[in-house]
Amino acid sequence: MDLPHHGYRASKQRGRAAHPTGDSVLFEDTSSAAPAMNNQGYYTPGYNMEGTSNDMQGDAGVNNLFTDPMANAAMMYGSSLANQGKDMVNKEISRFMSVNKLKYFFAVDTRYVLKKLMILMFPYTHQDWEVRYHRDTPLTPRQDVNAPDLYIPTMAFITYILLAGMALGIQKRFSPEVLGLCASTALVWIIIEVLVMLLSLYLLTVHSDLSTFDLIAYSGYKYVGMIFTVLCGLLFGSDGYFVALAWSSCALMFFIVRSLKMKILPSLSSDSMGMGSSAKPQLRLYITVATAVFQPVIIYWLTSHLVR
Amino acid sequence: VALQEESASMAFTLYSLIQTAILCTNAVAVLHEERFLSKIGWGVDQGVGGFGDDPGVKAQILNLIRSVRTVMRVPLIIVNSACIVLLLLFG
Numbered sequence: 001m002d003l004p005h006h007g008y009r010a011s012k013q014r015g016r017a018a019h020p021t022g023d024s025v026l027f028e029d030t031s032s033a034a035p036a037m038n039n040q041g042y043y044t045p046g047y048n049m050e051g052t053s054n055d056m057q058g059d060a061g062v063n064n065l066f067t068d069p070m071a072n073a074a075m076m077y078g079s080s081l082a083n084q085g086k087d088m089v090n091k092e093i094s095r096f097m098s099v100n101k102l103k104y105f106f107a108v109d110t111r112y113v114l115k116k117l118m119i120l121m122f123p124y125t126h127q128d129w130e131v132r133y134h135r136d137t138p139l140t141p142r143q144d145v146n147a148p149d150l151y152i153p154t155m156a157f158i159t160y161i162l163l164a165g166m167a168l169g170i171q172k173r174f175s176p177e178v179l180g181l182c183a184s185t186a187l188v189w190i191i192i193e194v195l196v197m198l199l200s201l202y203l204l205t206v207h208s209d210l211s212t213f214d215l216i217a218y219s220g221y222k223y224v225g226m227i228f229t230v231l232c233g234l235l236f237g238s239d240g241y242f243v244a245l246a247w248s249s250c251a252l253m254f255f256i257v258r259s260l261k262m263k264i265l266p267s268l269s270s271d272s273m274g275m276g277s278s279a280k281p282q283l284r285l286y287i288t289v290a291t292a293v294f295q296p297v298i299i300y301w302l303t304s305h306l307v308r
Numbered sequence: 309v310a311l312q313e314e315s316a317s318m319a320f321t322l323y324s325l326i327q328t329a330i331l332c333t334n335a336v337a338v339l340h341e342e343r344f345l346s347k348i349g350w351g352v353d354q355g356v357g358g359f360g361d362d363p364g365v366k367a368q369i370l371n372l373i374r375s376v377r378t379v380m381r382v383p384l385i386i387v388n389s390a391c392i393v394l395l396l397l398f399g
Binding site: 181182184185187188189191192202203204205283 | 319320321322324325364365368369372
């Protein structure tokens with residue numbers, strides 16, 4: 001059980017080291033607009049302050065190198081161009097998805113990641129599955145262990161692709177196209193699952209607060225189980241693979257049912273129209289159970305060809 | 309060999325996902341209102357049964373079909389023409 005955590009800690013440190021010099025759009029927005037923008041309570045002020053001071057130090061260091069006025073003017077022109085480009089990219093992206101909502105899902109810290117991985121692998125002792133709110137907005141994953149996040153699914157997805165490449169390489173079946181094929185297969189399965197979930201939630205008029213990103217997060221949690229299964233399959237052979245498959249399937253099914261039950265099912269006490277409500281609770285239960293049952297199937301489907 | 313094994317286990321590329329999406333949307337858009345849907349009781353006027361706060365599964369499906377047909381008609385023309393041209397050029 002140590003190896004998956006090692007992988008996560010290493011990638012988490014890489015993520016932290018890249019942050020102060022980070023030039024990805026999402027993080028730069030937070031640090032530069034920290035005093036003015038009220039991020040709707042998604043970020044604690046400490047996080048914003050650290051981002052701002054890092055940004056200022058970076059700017060001072062770069063400016064001291066260029067004393068030549070021509071180079072200075074060119075650099076300022078270049079940076080104004082870059083700012084224009086950044087604004088344009090921001091505008092285009094924010095037409096498709098709200099960047100604030102996306103930032104909420106990446107507000108994690110090490111303690112949260114470790115606890116969440118523990119819950120994903122062993123959910124039977126976790127007591128309280130309620131997602132806590134703070135004045136009508138959901139708490140960030142930093143403050144609430146039950147909140148879904150997108151950091152773990154993203155990292156797990158990338159780790160899964162790397163692990164698949166390694167597994168195929170061990171069996172001497174590796175070629176670079178296979179890696180891309182594996183990645184796009186897994187991505188397509190996520191897209192299909194999220195679309196089917198959205199469609200079924202729409203058809204049964206379940207008025208839950210599950211957004212698209214929440215569904216992507218819950219679909220992505222299965223990659224943690226997949227990584228564990230593939231590792232056990234590589235280390236302990238075919239028997240270890242099936243044991244790990246059974247373990248992570250049960251854990252994941254329990255996790256999904258308990259998490260989604262809170263979101264999908266409680267709204268049945270609010271719509272008590274005597275007519276069709278007898279069909280509704282059963283259909284909602286079917287959705288939850290079908291989602292849970294789908295997870296082991298897809299885990300087996302996507303990993304069996306890696307462990308021969 | 310590895311690629312053949314991958315495709316044997318239903319390897320998807322993003323291109324096949326786009327193909328599936330285009331085919332499914334075309335299938336929904338082709339359902340004619342008066343020649344087909346009304347005959348099997350799925351017409352526009354037969355969907356809205358009760359005006360409670362939960363329309364029910366059938367009404368939602370009919371709503372979905374109607375809105376897909378209305379919204380996707382023009383984009384589908386464009387996308388299908390582009391697909392035809394690309395397939396003719398590149399096989």
